Amino acid sequence: MISFDTFKPGDGTPIYLQILLFIKRGAVAGTILDGDELPSRRVLSALLGINPNTVQKAFRMLEDEDLIESQTGAKSTMKLNDEKIVKLREDLLREDIRSITESLRQMGITREEAVRLIERFWDEE
């Protein structure tokens, strides 16, 4: 059963997107595996203190991307393979890096400064 212990809703990002990203990043990290059972919509929503419909929206999108399998009455399970994971990793990384480089460049930060900042703040907090 996939654990959401490390999941903490934050920023202003829609909750359903945060759930989506949490699952995808777990799949990339290898902490979430093919066949793993997801918590039920009701259980997870109670756990996170949010509405079941919000969880359902996230799970529905995961199913639309063929990353989970659902059938009425039974728990949903992860549906992963190497190809999907490689693609997920590329997509997520590309967007993260694109976002940070654009942001830092707008502030006039150089590549060398950016690297130094990452090295310095990586292990904080």
Place this chain on the structure above:
Amino acid sequence: MISFDTFKPGDGTPIYLQILLFIKRGAVAGTILDGDELPSRRVLSALLGINPNTVQKAFRMLEDEDLIESQTGAKSTMKLNDEKIVKLREDLLREDIRSITESLRQMGITREEAVRLIERFWDEE
């Protein structure tokens, strides 16, 4: 007059926040200086193809942070000094770095991999 030529609304971030960040990052980069005139609400909204109220919301928040000065009838101007800029730089950098490190860590990326990714993708696009 501050130019918004490089401003391109994107992601799902609220437009008024994107305008806010554009100004703040420009101040940090030194491309926007103390005393600089801002385009009028109406002109900027027409330029960006958005509603004047959205621009007003961003400008209002900048004034609440004492980063611009506005008076009825006259154009708004930037209100900066070294102390404010240092603080802006720290706040913006901290949030950017926090965001990217958290995201990459959730994907199981190490510090060394993160640095390599930044170095590799910095000059792309």
Place this chain on the structure above:
DNA sequence: TTGGCTGTATTATACGACTAGTACAGTTGC
């Protein structure tokens, strides 16, 4: 078999972001 769980669907409500339109007071340049 049966009761409690599962996924799925529907309706209604609330709020923030954004748009549209209008109005009014004050500045600026000719």
Place this chain on the structure above:
DNA sequence: GCAACTGTACTAGTCGTATAATACAGCCAA
């Protein structure tokens, strides 16, 4: 002075996110 600009304020409406409550059909273990 006056016309054209400026900032500010307000109402009304749409859309996406999130909540709340309810309902139904299918799985599964005791």
